[in-house]
Amino acid sequence: MSGDDDNKQYNAYTQKIVTESGKEYKISFDGWYKCKDNSDKEGVMLIKVIDTLVKVDPAKEDKDNGIYNIGIKEK
Secondary structure, X not given: OEEEOOEEEEEEEEEEEEOOOOOEEEEEEEEEEEXXXXXXXXXXXXXXXXXXXXXXXOOOOOHHHOEEEEEOOOO
């Protein structure tokens, strides 16, 4: 968690999520506990699912690279 009293962000991740078929994923999420400037931002803003069997190119973040984003990625 980071931020001051008026703006608090959070993020977390899990690793080695293995499905019944043997596929392995990493899952992370980002969000806001509190956002003074825009209360619409409060809550989970982004969930990222990474397929660990796909060789990741750090210059790309898309499904062809094994990365699936759900939500809004802040800059």
